[in-house]
Amino acid sequence: MIVEDEKVLSESISDFLEKGGFVCETAQTYDAAQEKINLYHYDCLIVDLTLPDGNGLNIIKELKKLGSQTGIIIVSARSALDDKIIGLETGADDYLTKPFHLSELNARIKSIIRRKSFEGKNEILLNEIKILPDSAEVFVNEELIILTRKEYELLLFFISNKNRIITKESIAEHLWGDEMDMADSFDFIYTHIKNLRKKILEKTNNDYIRTIYGMGYKFATL
Amino acid sequence: MKLLVKNIYLLLLVSLGTFTMGGIIFYYNLKTQIYQEVDQSLKLEKDRIIQKLMVSDTIPEFYTSFENQIKVENNDEVDYPFQKISDTLIFDSIENHFIPFRTLESIIHLYTKTYKIDVSKSLINKGDLIRDILILMLFLFFSLLAIMMLVNFFISRKLLTPFYTTLGILKNYQIARSPGLKLPKTKTKEFTLLNEVLNIMSEKIYTDFISLKEFTENASHEMQTPLSIIRAKLELIIQDETLSGEQLALIQSIYDSTNRLSKMSRALVLITRIESLQFNETKKVSINFLLDKLLENFAELISEKGISVTKEYQNELDVDINPTLADILLTNLLSNSIKHNLNNGEIIIKIRKSELYISNTGKELCINPDELFQRFSKDKSKPDSLGLGLAIVKKIVDTNNLFIEYSYADRYHTLQVFFYKK
Numbered sequence: 001m002i003v004e005d006e007k008v009l010s011e012s013i014s015d016f017l018e019k020g021g022f023v024c025e026t027a028q029t030y031d032a033a034q035e036k037i038n039l040y041h042y043d044c045l046i047v048d049l050t051l052p053d054g055n056g057l058n059i060i061k062e063l064k065k066l067g068s069q070t071g072i073i074i075v076s077a078r079s080a081l082d083d084k085i086i087g088l089e090t091g092a093d094d095y096l097t098k099p100f101h102l103s104e105l106n107a108r109i110k111s112i113i114r115r116k117s118f119e120g121k122n123e124i125l126l127n128e129i130k131i132l133p134d135s136a137e138v139f140v141n142e143e144l145i146i147l148t149r150k151e152y153e154l155l156l157f158f159i160s161n162k163n164r165i166i167t168k169e170s171i172a173e174h175l176w177g178d179e180m181d182m183a184d185s186f187d188f189i190y191t192h193i194k195n196l197r198k199k200i201l202e203k204t205n206n207d208y209i210r211t212i213y214g215m216g217y218k219f220a221t222l
Numbered sequence: 223m224k225l226l227v228k229n230i231y232l233l234l235l236v237s238l239g240t241f242t243m244g245g246i247i248f249y250y251n252l253k254t255q256i257y258q259e260v261d262q263s264l265k266l267e268k269d270r271i272i273q274k275l276m277v278s279d280t281i282p283e284f285y286t287s288f289e290n291q292i293k294v295e296n297n298d299e300v301d302y303p304f305q306k307i308s309d310t311l312i313f314d315s316i317e318n319h320f321i322p323f324r325t326l327e328s329i330i331h332l333y334t335k336t337y338k339i340d341v342s343k344s345l346i347n348k349g350d351l352i353r354d355i356l357i358l359m360l361f362l363f364f365s366l367l368a369i370m371m372l373v374n375f376f377i378s379r380k381l382l383t384p385f386y387t388t389l390g391i392l393k394n395y396q397i398a399r400s401p402g403l404k405l406p407k408t409k410t411k412e413f414t415l416l417n418e419v420l421n422i423m424s425e426k427i428y429t430d431f432i433s434l435k436e437f438t439e440n441a442s443h444e445m446q447t448p449l450s451i452i453r454a455k456l457e458l459i460i461q462d463e464t465l466s467g468e469q470l471a472l473i474q475s476i477y478d479s480t481n482r483l484s485k486m487s488r489a490l491v492l493i494t495r496i497e498s499l500q501f502n503e504t505k506k507v508s509i510n511f512l513l514d515k516l517l518e519n520f521a522e523l524i525s526e527k528g529i530s531v532t533k534e535y536q537n538e539l540d541v542d543i544n545p546t547l548a549d550i551l552l553t554n555l556l557s558n559s560i561k562h563n564l565n566n567g568e569i570i571i572k573i574r575k576s577e578l579y580i581s582n583t584g585k586e587l588c589i590n591p592d593e594l595f596q597r598f599s600k601d602k603s604k605p606d607s608l609g610l611g612l613a614i615v616k617k618i619v620d621t622n623n624l625f626i627e628y629s630y631a632d633r634y635h636t637l638q639v640f641f642y643k644k
Contacts, residue, residue, distance in 0.1 A: 006450075009454060012454035048374070077446035097451040150522065164461055167477060213467065214471055
């Protein structure tokens with residue numbers, strides 16, 4: 001469920017996520033959100049902290065009181081560190097600062113759902129690629145390939161957002177975080193992607209990573 | 223100059239003037255008085271001599287001494303009577319120097335005879351008297367002055383106590399920490415007035431500060447939401463497979479501008495937040511540790527660019543600073559030294575006592591070094607740069623009362639941060 005008072009934004013988020021196969025519901029007010037969490041069970045909750053009729057933190061508290069296993073991601077325009085710490089202490093699993101990339105949100109939702117639902121015995125399968133997130137190992141056609149940490153994160157990010165165009169900026173932010181506002185980082189992305197592609201191609205004939213000229217990249221499973 | 227000292231100086235100056243003037247007048251007055259008295263006694267002496275001369279035909283012997291000389295003789299040359307008083311110097315053969323005398327010379331007719339009477343009195347004792355009086359006066363003057371200064375000092379100090387209290391409160395006042403100064407009432411009307419004015423002023427400043435803070439927060443929130451929407455919509459649009467390359471290029475440039483706008487607003491909000499002292503909780507931060515941690519984060523970028531890093535930590539540097547600010551400060555300095563570095567360049571990080579030096583190789587600056595720390599001053603060859611990194615650094619340095627300096631020597635750009643209060 002998406003709890004966000006800005007209708008246009010919450011529509012965009014649900015649009016994006018639904019294309020990835022999620023079923024989304026939205027709530028634009030604190031009251032509506034409160035009603036829904038008491039009635040239904042959700043895998044993941046996306047909460048904006050500043051709602052017109054209440055604080056998003058209280059929804060998280062309520063959810064925790066219900067003993068829910070729902071994954072929680074806070075999205076907030078407030079980038080103050082304190083808010084982040086308070087949010088995570090209240091029981092949120094993740095914190096995203098606006099404006100965020102939808103692909104980043106998507107990757108985080110997937111990672112949370114994965115953590116919550118598999119409880120340890122956890123693997124991601126995509127055609128001939130198998131990823132064991134607990135040991136951070138990647139197998140292609142049952143053969144282990146050795147990836148650097150960044151390459152591994154990149155692959156995971158790609159698979160979370162498979163068949164979507166991912167912009168260079170969102171990759172840069174995913175890999176290096178917010179502070180790294182360096183034009184140089186696009187060159188590094190290029191290098192990492194080149195290496196990743198080479199390592200995968202050593203074991204299989206399928207070239208998954210497509211370059212979308214100027215925009216970014218796409219991990220196509222077709 | 224302290225008010226107390228200034229007060230005493232002025233007092234000293236005025237009393238010195240007054241006492242000098244008074245002293246001069248007193249001196250001359252005294253001298254005239256003494257002369258008058260001496261002249262009086264000379265005349266008396268003369269009258270006594272005349273009386274004695276009246277009862278005897280011959281000139282009797284008068285008792286004289288060196289100090290008190292009397293000379294009476296017959297004189298027929300001058301036949302008109304006269305009297306003249308003058309200062310003379312008489313040589314003292316024993317003491318071997320001249321001694322000032324007051325002499326009365328007169329010619330008188332008595333019956334048929336004419337006498338010349340000279341009476342002299344030494345002034346040496348009178349001079350001593352004047353000197354003694356002057357010394358006494360000086361002594362009096364200085365002791366009076368000392369007492370006056372002492373009294374003035376204590377009175378002023380007591381009177382100014384509320385002033386210093388106010389000053390102390392003002393000095394330690396940090397707007398982010400308490401609403402208004404809350405200065406106490408005092409017994410002096412002027413100080414009470416001053417405190418009231420300051421109280422009102424500080425409360426006004428505090429409300430302004432709060433509204434600025436709220437504005438900053440609102441501005442950040444309200445701006446990021448539309449930006450999120452634009453970005454989200456764009457990300458949706460680009461998923462469309464039917465888009466032409468031209469359209470994609472257009473979208474890309476909108477996307478880039480959105481990102482820039484978002485980063486810029488975040489950076490500006492950060493600067494405003496630093497300015498309004500919203501990061502005011504300080505902790506002991508180890509600069510060495512923080513540097514190592516950040517260098518690890520940057521390791522990849524550093525190695526991609528082929529930069530070699532040299533660390534020279536002479537000592538442990540612990541600083542009382544807000545941890546978030548310390549993080550931002552060092553991150554910006556390091557990323558700056560990477561961003562503006564050459565391929566296969568060098569970074570040298572030095573800690574010397576409480577100074578931190580970050581040097582890097584790089585092209586010469588194309589802007590004036592004085593403008594380096596200003597907002598939006600940037601290298602023209604790097605249009606993607608926001609030009610806010612060093613402005614943030616400067617803000618942090620300023621709000622923490624630290625000091626930063628830029629220098630360029632021998633291909634190395636160096637930023638030097640002084641971690642001690644100015």
